[in-house]
Amino acid sequence: MNSISVFGPNDGPIAAAIxxxxxxxxxxxxxDLDSTAATLAVPGTVAFIIEGSAKxxxxxxxxxxxxxxxxxxxxxxxxxxxxxxxxxxxxxxxGMGRNLIAECLRRCQASGVKSLFxxxxxxxxxxxxxxxxxxxxxxxxxxxxxxxxxxxxxAEDALIYRITPKASP
Ligand SMILES: CC(C)(COP(=O)(O)OP(=O)(O)OC[C@H]1O[C@@H](n2cnc3c(N)ncnc32)[C@H](O)[C@@H]1OP(=O)(O)O)[C@@H](O)C(=O)NCCC(=O)NCCS
Numbered sequence: 001m002n003s004i005s006v007f008g009p010n011d012g013p014i015a016a017a018i019x020x021x022x023x024x025x026x027x028x029x030x031x032d033l034d035s036t037a038a039t040l041a042v043p044g045t046v047a048f049i050i051e052g053s054a055k056x057x058x059x060x061x062x063x064x065x066x067x068x069x070x071x072x073x074x075x076x077x078x079x080x081x082x083x084x085x086x087x088x089x090x091x092x093x094x095g096m097g098r099n100l101i102a103e104c105l106r107r108c109q110a111s112g113v114k115s116l117f118x119x120x121x122x123x124x125x126x127x128x129x130x131x132x133x134x135x136x137x138x139x140x141x142x143x144x145x146x147x148x149x150x151x152x153x154x155a156e157d158a159l160i161y162r163i164t165p166k167a168s169p
Contacts, residue, residue, distance in 0.1 A: 009043055017033060026089075
């Protein structure tokens with residue numbers, strides 16, 4: 001069983017500490033604690049932390065809940081952007097990403113957001129599949145948006161995905 005906790009700019013440093021720790025294990029290029037806290041402090045920013053039991057992470061038996069993933073979005077007037085989303089490796093393909101996106105769409109729809117968008121690296125097949133499954137559509141491309149980490153790599157385009165949040169049937 002998963003549960004999602006919701007945090008806003010006035011909720012103190014705990015969410016930033018958990019999310020920056022999750023970021024380290026979800027991404028090669030991670031946000032540190034200061035930049036995570038600065039991101040969460042901007043008005044309109046909402047963070048979700050999804051928790052599950054050790055069984056959900058594919059680790060040992062046990063029912064104690066632990067943070068397994070997160071999503072951060074920011075709403076400005078009637079538009080919102082997903083700034084980051086990650087699920088720890090051992091808990092992937094168990095519906096956590098799907099649940100985080102669904103919660104984001106629910107909240108955006110309820111708060112009057114007309115358009116929700118995000119950027120994703122063109123090579124990120126897992127994330128693209130997740131967004132497409134949730135109903136996002138490619139709306140544009142940013143050429144060479146992700147800079148090369150070293151001289152052996154090439155810069156990579158970002159795809160811009162967008163959706164109009166709708167009430168669930
Ligand atoms: C992208 C990410 C958040 C997906 O999280 P997740 O919890 O594994 O996703 P879910 O289990 O909810 O998957 C939902 C659907 O998305 C698609 N999907 C997810 N991972 C996939 C993969 N590796 N390959 C193909 N499709 C995938 C599938 O359609 C899946 O449904 P299914 O399992 O019934 O086939 C996770 O892979 C991740 O954290 N990646 C590293 C960080 C990252 O790239 N974040 C996104 C930056 S834009």
